[in-house]
Amino acid sequence: MFFIGGAAAVMMRLHLIEPAGALVQPETYNKLFTMHGVVMVFFFLIPSIPATLGNFLVPMMIGARDLAFPRLNLLSWYVYITGAAFTLYALISGGVDTGWTFYTPLSSHYLNTHVITTALGVFITGFSSILTGLNFIVTIHKMRAPGMTWKRMPLFLWSIYAASVIFVLATPVLAIALFLVGLERIFHVGIFDPAIGGDPVLFQHLFWFYSHPAVYIMILPGMGVVSELVTCFSKKKPFGYIFIAYSSLAIAVFSFLVWGHHLFVSSQSVYAGFISSALSFALAIPSAIKVFNWTATLYKGSISYQAPMLYALGFIGLFTMGGLTGLFLASLATGVHLHDTYFVIAHFHYIMVGGAVMAYLGGIHFWWPKITGRLYHDGWARFAALVIFVGFNLTFFPQYMLGYLGMPRRYAVYPAEFQVLDVMSSAGASHTRRRLLDSIRLSSLVHPLWTRSRIESLERERPGMGDAIAASHR
Amino acid sequence: MNEENPSVETYIVVFVALLILAALTTGIAYINLGTLNTVVALAIAAVKMSLVGLFFMHLWYSRGLTRIVVLAGFFWLALMVLFTLADVFSRSWIKPPGP
Amino acid sequence: MALEITGIAIPSLICIFLFLWGASLFFAAAQSPQGAMAIFVVGKQWMWHLQHPEGPREINQLHIPVDVPVRLTMTSEDVIHDFFVPAFRMKMDVVPGRYTSEWFEATKPGSYHLFCAQYCGTLHSGMTGTIEVMSLTGYAQWLRENSTAESMAQMGLQLFSRLGCDTCHLSDGTGAGPALQGRFGKQVTLRDGQNRVMDGAYVRQSILDPASLPLPNYRPVMPTFRGQVSEEHILQLIAYIKSLASGERTQAP
Numbered sequence: 001m002f003f004i005g006g007a008a009a010v011m012m013r014l015h016l017i018e019p020a021g022a023l024v025q026p027e028t029y030n031k032l033f034t035m036h037g038v039v040m041v042f043f044f045l046i047p048s049i050p051a052t053l054g055n056f057l058v059p060m061m062i063g064a065r066d067l068a069f070p071r072l073n074l075l076s077w078y079v080y081i082t083g084a085a086f087t088l089y090a091l092i093s094g095g096v097d098t099g100w101t102f103y104t105p106l107s108s109h110y111l112n113t114h115v116i117t118t119a120l121g122v123f124i125t126g127f128s129s130i131l132t133g134l135n136f137i138v139t140i141h142k143m144r145a146p147g148m149t150w151k152r153m154p155l156f157l158w159s160i161y162a163a164s165v166i167f168v169l170a171t172p173v174l175a176i177a178l179f180l181v182g183l184e185r186i187f188h189v190g191i192f193d194p195a196i197g198g199d200p201v202l203f204q205h206l207f208w209f210y211s212h213p214a215v216y217i218m219i220l221p222g223m224g225v226v227s228e229l230v231t232c233f234s235k236k237k238p239f240g241y242i243f244i245a246y247s248s249l250a251i252a253v254f255s256f257l258v259w260g261h262h263l264f265v266s267s268q269s270v271y272a273g274f275i276s277s278a279l280s281f282a283l284a285i286p287s288a289i290k291v292f293n294w295t296a297t298l299y300k301g302s303i304s305y306q307a308p309m310l311y312a313l314g315f316i317g318l319f320t321m322g323g324l325t326g327l328f329l330a331s332l333a334t335g336v337h338l339h340d341t342y343f344v345i346a347h348f349h350y351i352m353v354g355g356a357v358m359a360y361l362g363g364i365h366f367w368w369p370k371i372t373g374r375l376y377h378d379g380w381a382r383f384a385a386l387v388i389f390v391g392f393n394l395t396f397f398p399q400y401m402l403g404y405l406g407m408p409r410r411y412a413v414y415p416a417e418f419q420v421l422d423v424m425s426s427a428g429a430s431h432t433r434r435r436l437l438d439s440i441r442l443s444s445l446v447h448p449l450w451t452r453s454r455i456e457s458l459e460r461e462r463p464g465m466g467d468a469i470a471a472s473h474r
Numbered sequence: 475m476n477e478e479n480p481s482v483e484t485y486i487v488v489f490v491a492l493l494i495l496a497a498l499t500t501g502i503a504y505i506n507l508g509t510l511n512t513v514v515a516l517a518i519a520a521v522k523m524s525l526v527g528l529f530f531m532h533l534w535y536s537r538g539l540t541r542i543v544v545l546a547g548f549f550w551l552a553l554m555v556l557f558t559l560a561d562v563f564s565r566s567w568i569k570p571p572g573p
Numbered sequence: 574m575a576l577e578i579t580g581i582a583i584p585s586l587i588c589i590f591l592f593l594w595g596a597s598l599f600f601a602a603a604q605s606p607q608g609a610m611a612i613f614v615v616g617k618q619w620m621w622h623l624q625h626p627e628g629p630r631e632i633n634q635l636h637i638p639v640d641v642p643v644r645l646t647m648t649s650e651d652v653i654h655d656f657f658v659p660a661f662r663m664k665m666d667v668v669p670g671r672y673t674s675e676w677f678e679a680t681k682p683g684s685y686h687l688f689c690a691q692y693c694g695t696l697h698s699g700m701t702g703t704i705e706v707m708s709l710t711g712y713a714q715w716l717r718e719n720s721t722a723e724s725m726a727q728m729g730l731q732l733f734s735r736l737g738c739d740t741c742h743l744s745d746g747t748g749a750g751p752a753l754q755g756r757f758g759k760q761v762t763l764r765d766g767q768n769r770v771m772d773g774a775y776v777r778q779s780i781l782d783p784a785s786l787p788l789p790n791y792r793p794v795m796p797t798f799r800g801q802v803s804e805e806h807i808l809q810l811i812a813y814i815k816s817l818a819s820g821e822r823t824q825a826p
């Protein structure tokens with residue numbers, strides 16, 4: 001448990017570093033959104049649920065004492081810290097401004113910030129992901145208690161299993177891509193440099209081969225948590241258990257085939273765009289199955305609106321929004337217009353924050369008593385859930401409109417006509433009118449609140465084991 | 475799993491085979507075979523890789539789940555290469571009219 | 574049960590419809606109509622260089638006539654940029670080392686935003702401009718007022734003699750290099766038997782990396798001009814070589 005406490009603590013530290021400055025130079029702004037992206041994606045969203053809830057719940061739910069390789073687990077923790085240290089060093093010693101996507105040839109030839117240090121940090125952390133994934137897979141295969149068959153496993157395990165498969169299969173490719181960027185920077189080997197026969201778009205292929213599945217690493221465990229919460233709080237069996245379970249696996253497999261939808265306008269072949277668009281639409285099916293089945297589980301259930309359930313309901317709503325807007329991005333013609341605008345920003349924040357983070361918070365609240373033996377303050381927790389929901393929508397909904405109107409992402413300055421919507425979004429983010437709009441400040445809404453809800457659940461905890469729901473996760 | 479461990483001799487034989495193949499790769503690099511150069515180099519690399527996988531990583535001696543895991547790895551690698559190449563080769567089907 | 578089936582069928586049909594609709598528009602956008610007006614774009618950290626075939630050059634601003642399809646041929650001097658005009662719903666990456674294109678037809682005169690939509694470094698958000706859509710007569714007048722002494726092809730001709738290309742590429746074919754008259758758009762057979770069509774990308778490759786395109790019957794003596802010519806120069810050279818093929822007469826002014 002020290003492990004989990006430590007993980008949460010480091011993540012919080014990483015977070016607190018990040019919401020920075022109000023009126024900054026474009027260069028600083030670029031460093032800010034890069035750091036925001038890198039830290040949030042690689043050091044928070046990807047490890048959050050697996051490392052905290054996963055490590056705790058996987059052995060418990062299958063009736064094992066610990067993961068299959070406890071030492072490997074500890075190693076993965078140290079590896080994570082090492083990677084984070086490199087990235088933090090890059091941040092402190094001047095920052096990096098590649099964007100979290102590290103697109104070549106910008107990252108490999110044109111920037112002289114700490115690209116290599118950051119990439120190395122991400123590279124190292126990748127190993128931590130791989131080790132964790134491996135550990136979960138082996139544990140789930142080999143250490144189920146007698147009677148715990150595949151089809152009786154809690155849905156959370158199915159989703160963690162699917163995410164682990166992605167961890168193991170996709171992460172090495174990111175490592176290779178970043179390694180090549182490093183090589184290119186140091187030795188000019190010419191893999192991405194068109195001047196000596198390289199192909200800059202190749203990097204995008206490698207990067208998104210990892211990074212599209214990676215968004216499912218982030219959301220799948222969240223879906224698992226929500227499956228648990230919804231069944232628990234509507235006091236029903238999950239509707240269509242087998243569909244929810246298999247849809248997790250379907251997502252894991254298909255997520256590897258759609259990365260081309262990030263390359264519609266990259267000068268990728270028109271046919272490759274066509275195929276990846278079609279497959280992206282297909283990939284919406286398993287996600288939709290989950291949403292329908294959750295709704296069906298809720299239907300005629302006796303629902304109790306406790307804090308974790310509020311998060312779960314928030315998840316379903318926001319995830320649906322995020323998912324449906326994903327169809328507009330996956331559709332070729334609209335995708336061309338919306339690509340790299342604020343529409344994309346809003347879309348993935350609805351999935352990542354509205355989805356993964358809400359599920360994470362819901363899960364943490366739900367299993368908090370189980371983990372610590374104490375209960376959070378329910379009233380405050382519900383209040384926090386509502387505030388997050390409202391603030392989140394206030395922040396990110398205007399961004400859909402901004403994106404539709406054509407405001408590009410990663411802009412430190414922008415034409416005046418976007419100001420109204422930008423201000424609304426910023427107001428949602430910080431209740432402060434600011435002229436520049438940046439994603440870091442947007443997240444300043446969520447993070448302090450997140451921290452607050454965590455702290456309040458820490459501070460207002462009262463002794464005792466809490467009520468029945470908390471004790472029986474299944 | 476019934477894993478019998480390979481003997482030291484096996485390791486040595488495999489190691490020597492790898493060395494020979496490495497020498498072969500280097501040698502062939504000096505002979506000009508046109509496009510075949512790449513093909514041959516990749517083929518030798520594939521043989522070397524299978525040797526390492528089968529003997530040093532004990533795949534020869536394990537079955538079932540372990541093999542599925544390894545095959546899955548290759549399958550996904552193939553997917554990556556396939557989809558990326560699909561882009562590269564179909565780029566010129568609809569050519570941007572160009573200058 | 575019937576409810577479930579309709580519940581699955583209707584969203585699926587909507588999705589399939591959305592997909593096909595989007596895809597058909599995408600294919601239409603990938604192929605510009607015949608006879609579109611050509612504009613040449615070079616992205617450079619952090620500005621846009623644009624040139625009309627008639628010769629006028631612009632920076633971060635593009636004047637085009639209304640109701641005429643316009644095709645942009647784009648490349649980048651450094652990193653990847655993206656030419657995005659929200660009002661026309663079009664965007665396309667501008668990639669170093671290759672030519673990409675996009676086309677649009679403005680339907681209303683006015684002034685529209687041009688953004689760079691691919692993050693390209695420090696002043697990415699400053700890499701913006703305007704597209705000025707003018708009436709046909711307005712555009713003709715603008716062209717007259719901003720006309721340059723030379724068209725793009727003529728600028729290419731100038732370069733052709735300044736860089737010494739004409740010492741080898743004599744028009745009668747007796748030089749060290751092949752005559753380039755009438756070659757553009759035709760098939761070329763390389764020494765290893767490979768067939769290529771001489772298009773812009775081919776000419777660009779010839780100029781920057783001639784050794785990679787060896788011709789039979791010629792000694793590979795052409796030096797690389799990498800570092801001596803900018804992307805804009807290359808576009809002008811292409812325009813010139815193209816003009817040699819279309820029979821259009823390009824004479825030094």
Ligand SMILES: [Cu+2]
Binds near residue numbers: 211259
């Ligand atoms: Cu994606």
Ligand SMILES: [Cu+2]
Binds near residue numbers: 655689
């Ligand atoms: Cu840019």
